[in-house]
Amino acid sequence: xxxxxxxxxxxxxxxxxxxxxxxxxxxxxxxxxxxxxxxxxxxxxxxxxxxxxxxxxxxxxxxxxxxxxxxxxxxxxxxxxxxxxxxxxxxxxxxxxxxxxxxxxxxxxxxxxxxxxxxxxxxxxxxxxxxxxxxxxxxxxxxxxxxxxxxxxxxxxxxxxxxxxxxxxxxxxxxxxxxxxxxxxxxxxxxxxxxxxxxxxxxxxxxxxxxxxxxxxxxxxxxxxxxxxxxxxxxxxxxxxxxxxxxxxxxxxxxxxxxxxxxxxxxxxxxxxxxxxxxxxxxxxxxxxxxxxxxxxxxxxxxxxxxxxxxxxx
Numbered sequence: 001x002x003x004x005x006x007x008x009x010x011x012x013x014x015x016x017x018x019x020x021x022x023x024x025x026x027x028x029x030x031x032x033x034x035x036x037x038x039x040x041x042x043x044x045x046x047x048x049x050x051x052x053x054x055x056x057x058x059x060x061x062x063x064x065x066x067x068x069x070x071x072x073x074x075x076x077x078x079x080x081x082x083x084x085x086x087x088x089x090x091x092x093x094x095x096x097x098x099x100x101x102x103x104x105x106x107x108x109x110x111x112x113x114x115x116x117x118x119x120x121x122x123x124x125x126x127x128x129x130x131x132x133x134x135x136x137x138x139x140x141x142x143x144x145x146x147x148x149x150x151x152x153x154x155x156x157x158x159x160x161x162x163x164x165x166x167x168x169x170x171x172x173x174x175x176x177x178x179x180x181x182x183x184x185x186x187x188x189x190x191x192x193x194x195x196x197x198x199x200x201x202x203x204x205x206x207x208x209x210x211x212x213x214x215x216x217x218x219x220x221x222x223x224x225x226x227x228x229x230x231x232x233x234x235x236x237x238x239x240x241x242x243x244x245x246x247x248x249x250x251x252x253x254x255x256x257x258x259x260x261x262x263x264x265x266x267x268x269x270x271x272x273x274x275x276x277x278x279x280x281x282x283x284x285x286x287x288x289x290x291x292x293x294x295x296x297x298x299x300x301x302x303x304x305x306x307x308x309x310x311x312x313x314x
Contacts, residue, residue, distance in 0.1 A: 004093070004122060005062040006038040007053075009077055011069030011099075013044045016173050019069050019099040026114055030068075030097065033120060033313055049080030057087055064093040064310065066120055070100015071148060075289040078130075081307075082145050094128075094147075095119045095310030101162075101177050102290065104148045104220040109311040121313040127305035128233040131217055135286060136297040146288040147309075149221055150300065152278055153195060153212035154243070154251065156287035158188035158222070163292070181223035185255055189248050195284055201240075201276040211243035211251055211267075213278065215300055225258045236304040237272040244269070275301040 008030070012020040023042070031038070039062070041052065056062035065081065067074040074096050081087050081094070098106035098117040106117035109124070131146040151159075162169060162184045169187075172180035194209040214221060216239040219229040231239040243254055244267045257263065263270065279297040286293045 004035065004064050005056075005060055006034050006064040006066065007056050007062045008034070008038060008040045008066045008068060009047075009049070009073065010040065010042040011045070011047075011067070011073040012042055014069030014073055014100045015177065016170075018174070022099045022116065023068060026097070026116060029113060030118075030120070033118075049076055050083050053077075053080050053087070054084050057084060063091055064095065064122065066095040066097065066310070068097045068099055070098070071102060071104050071290040073100065074105055075146065075291050078147055078289075079145055089307040090127075090305075093122060093125055093308045093310050095121075100290075101173065102181065102220075102222050104218055104222070104289070107220045107226075108218060109309070111312040113313075118313060119310050121311055124311045125308045126233060126311065128307060128309045129217060129236060130303045130306040131215065131238065131288075132301050132303050133286070133288065134299045135293055135295040136299075137283065137295050142293070144288055144293070145303070146217075148216075148218040148289050150215040150289075151213065151221065151287045152197070152284055152298070153210050154188065154192055155212055155214060155221060156285040156292065157192065158184050159287045159290065160285055160292055161188055161191070178223050181225075185222075185225070189252055189255070192248065192251060194245055195280060195282065197284070198279045199242075199276065201271075201273040209245040211246040211254075212241075213243075214241040215239075215276065216241065221258075225255070226261045227258065227263050228261055231272075233309065234305050236302055237274055238276065238300065238302060240271050240273060240276060242269045242271075243267060274304075275299075 010023050067077045096119050110117040110119045134143045197210045198207045219227045229239045277299045283294050283296050286295050286298050
């Protein structure tokens, strides 16, 4: 590790600001497990990731980047890295410490220290695929990367509710995050409406009333909800989980099974692909690693073995 240079980005606003106190609890432990020349940035959004990273790579030769916060913190760090022309992703190592609400990235290949999940160890690193999506909204077009999962339909709408100004959810988030996630799931069932989506991948093309579409590189999607999946971080494929035309009662059964790490039943399907396009006459939410974007068309593809991920500590 002596030739590696680390930068740690601590989002003090993650998890409704609770990450700041959590970081103080583990700061010394993190310092102990990283090189002495590690650079730390403690910030509250907005934060200019791109400018900071460009200086770190160009002037310091930094090659290991760690996001401290939730999946959203990691999402913005990742997308800033992809914007730097001098940044060769194949030589970059990306890690995280889960202090956010869900921390899906940190639920696999991680160490548990003081009750928090760490992915900051380089001895067991592995290359990882990235998801790349082009989003169309009217005449506007934007591209984003993600590393864990994406969703359209119920899960993305539930994510929107979780991040809204709902008084009950905001009260629970500050005290009982898991309960806030479960409450949001239940509340979202009553609000949910299926949407008509045109889906194409490979030689397949069809239009259906979709309850939820999950595009996975990690089986974890929110709190304790988890898909059964054999997807590998670097197999060059998405694992697609599709719920079609479910009633509210059927959706509640699906969520209960998902809480038990099961995905089976009528109106449910799974398949693997390295690209998929989703389109609708109406705008829909696209959730990428916990962050929401509006679109009427989304083109997803795998970028195989794009960068390296840090994993559990030795």
